[in-house]
Amino acid sequence: MALEGLRAGIFGALSRLKGKRKLDEAEMKELSKSIRRALLEADFNVRQSKEITARLEERMVEEEPQSGVTLQTHAMNIIYTELVRLLGPPKEIRPHNQTILMVGLYGQGKTTTTAKLAEWWRRRHGIKVAVIEADVQRPGAYAQLQQLLADSPVEVYGEPENTNAEEIVRNGLAKVGNADVVIVDTAGRDRLDDELQAELERIHKVANATERFLVIDAQVGQAAGPVAAGFHELVGISGVIVSKLDGTARGGGALSAVATTGAPIVFIGEGEKVSDLEKFESDRFISRLLGMGDIRGLIDIAPGALDQEEAMRLTERMMSGRFTLNDMYKQMEMMSKIGTIDKIVSHLPTSFFGGLGTMDRRQKEEMQGNLERYRVIMDSMTEDEKNEPHILKADRIRRVARGSGVKEKNVRELLAQWNRSRKMMKGIKGNRKLRRQMKGMMGDMDDMDMPM
Ligand SMILES: Nc1nc2c(ncn2[C@@H]2O[C@H](COP(=O)(O)OP(=O)(O)O)[C@@H](O)[C@H]2O)c(=O)[nH]1
Numbered sequence: 001m002a003l004e005g006l007r008a009g010i011f012g013a014l015s016r017l018k019g020k021r022k023l024d025e026a027e028m029k030e031l032s033k034s035i036r037r038a039l040l041e042a043d044f045n046v047r048q049s050k051e052i053t054a055r056l057e058e059r060m061v062e063e064e065p066q067s068g069v070t071l072q073t074h075a076m077n078i079i080y081t082e083l084v085r086l087l088g089p090p091k092e093i094r095p096h097n098q099t100i101l102m103v104g105l106y107g108q109g110k111t112t113t114t115a116k117l118a119e120w121w122r123r124r125h126g127i128k129v130a131v132i133e134a135d136v137q138r139p140g141a142y143a144q145l146q147q148l149l150a151d152s153p154v155e156v157y158g159e160p161e162n163t164n165a166e167e168i169v170r171n172g173l174a175k176v177g178n179a180d181v182v183i184v185d186t187a188g189r190d191r192l193d194d195e196l197q198a199e200l201e202r203i204h205k206v207a208n209a210t211e212r213f214l215v216i217d218a219q220v221g222q223a224a225g226p227v228a229a230g231f232h233e234l235v236g237i238s239g240v241i242v243s244k245l246d247g248t249a250r251g252g253g254a255l256s257a258v259a260t261t262g263a264p265i266v267f268i269g270e271g272e273k274v275s276d277l278e279k280f281e282s283d284r285f286i287s288r289l290l291g292m293g294d295i296r297g298l299i300d301i302a303p304g305a306l307d308q309e310e311a312m313r314l315t316e317r318m319m320s321g322r323f324t325l326n327d328m329y330k331q332m333e334m335m336s337k338i339g340t341i342d343k344i345v346s347h348l349p350t351s352f353f354g355g356l357g358t359m360d361r362r363q364k365e366e367m368q369g370n371l372e373r374y375r376v377i378m379d380s381m382t383e384d385e386k387n388e389p390h391i392l393k394a395d396r397i398r399r400v401a402r403g404s405g406v407k408e409k410n411v412r413e414l415l416a417q418w419n420r421s422r423k424m425m426k427g428i429k430g431n432r433k434l435r436r437q438m439k440g441m442m443g444d445m446d447d448m449d450m451p452m
């Protein structure tokens with residue numbers, strides 16, 4: 001995920017609070033300094049970094065940690081809320097009846113993001129989406145967009161021979177404008193010069209877009225601020241998409257600079273593939289960055305493949321503290337439906353499932369192999385055994401092993417894994433802060449069985 005360096009820096013700074021109940025003045029200054037250094041290294045601007053650490057110092061003194069909450073966690077919570085506040089509240093995007101104008105400088109990722117956004121929309125809302133290629137500067141733009149969407153039912157409109165962008169947009173809207181969402185890709189230049197301004201103004205008039213999204217490469221860092229301001233003056237930017245966050249450790253620059261302009265960040269791009277686009281929500285983004293996990297993000301990943309209700313039910317059960325082998329089984333089923341656990345691990349709390357979030361690729365592959373074997377083993381168990389795995393003693397373990405064609409050792413491994421997961425769930429239940437966070441993330445689950 002993006003901003004690994006910032007995560008490491010913050011963790012490093014906070015690790016020095018371990019076991020402490022209070023900080024003296026010198027220790028507080030030291031903490032503040034190292035957090036500030038981590039922010040600056042991720043390219044957050046100097047003023048914002050100072051503000052955040054000043055607030056941290058203030059709040060560490062003013063706010064008592066709740067009973068049972070360590071000083072380390074307390075500090076983490078403060079940093080979390082300050083970063084979320086800095087990046088601002090999420091923007092709601094209407095799912096239907098939209099014409100989106102994509103603007104930005106040359107090479108920032110407009111065309112790629114146009115394809116990503118079209119696919120995101122189609123999948124997320126199951127609606128008809130069309131794109132119009134109105135970049136008349138780059139000769140291959142239409143072919144590029146077509147290729148990006150080759151495996152997608154999204155309709156791609158373009159006129160590679162025509163050099164009049166405005167006309168292409170007009171024709172395109174007449175042809176594919178009946179789609180629920182139409183996305184218009186435009187040309188970019190090295191800078192926002194007169195020619196580009198004039199062309200965008202004309203396209204803007206014809207398109208009469210409901211949203212104007214600016215695409216900015218995270219590499220530009222702090223310069224994202226002035227760029228956003230310039231485009232805003234021209235077409236009234238309604239949202240910013242920060243692309244290529246995967247390619248820089250200094251993504252804090254673009255994110256924070258955009259935040260200062262008041263334009264909401266609406267999506268982030270984290271790769272070259274069409275699926276590498278994520279709706280930006282600062283609380284989710286920061287909680288993932290700080291390893292607090294994100295249950296809702298997990299549920300959102302594969303709306304098609306995943307039974308949402310089932311996922312919600314499972315989460316409720318996990319939080320209620322009951323965790324049977326059946327629950328673990330369902331969890332695995334869900335994971336295997338998603339296909340790869342690679343994508344979901346970054347959405348889980350760091351401590352989830354025995355530290356799944358910190359596994360390397362080899363370990364992940366191993367885990368995937370385990371999942372399959374576990375499933376076979378559990379198919380040889382009775383319902384009672386799955387509900388109360390404690391009753392599985394030597395003779396039953398032998399029977400299950402024989403029934404599923406594995407070694408007894410494998411059955412014991414499964415039980416050990418369940419035991420670890422169960423303890424983890426208990427840990428979550430006993431951790432008030434984490435529960436509160438989870439409840440916050442699952443805000444709309446009012447009827448959740450979770451006495452607070
Ligand atoms: N790593 C990475 N590369 C990206 C991302 N978005 C776009 N790119 C690449 O950036 C380059 C320029 O993208 P393009 O969409 O053609 O930019 P445009 O000139 O603004 O239309 C291409 O090589 C893309 O594959 C991203 O989120 N991550």
Ligand SMILES: [Mg+2]
Binds near residue numbers: 111112135141186
């Ligand atoms: Mg382009």
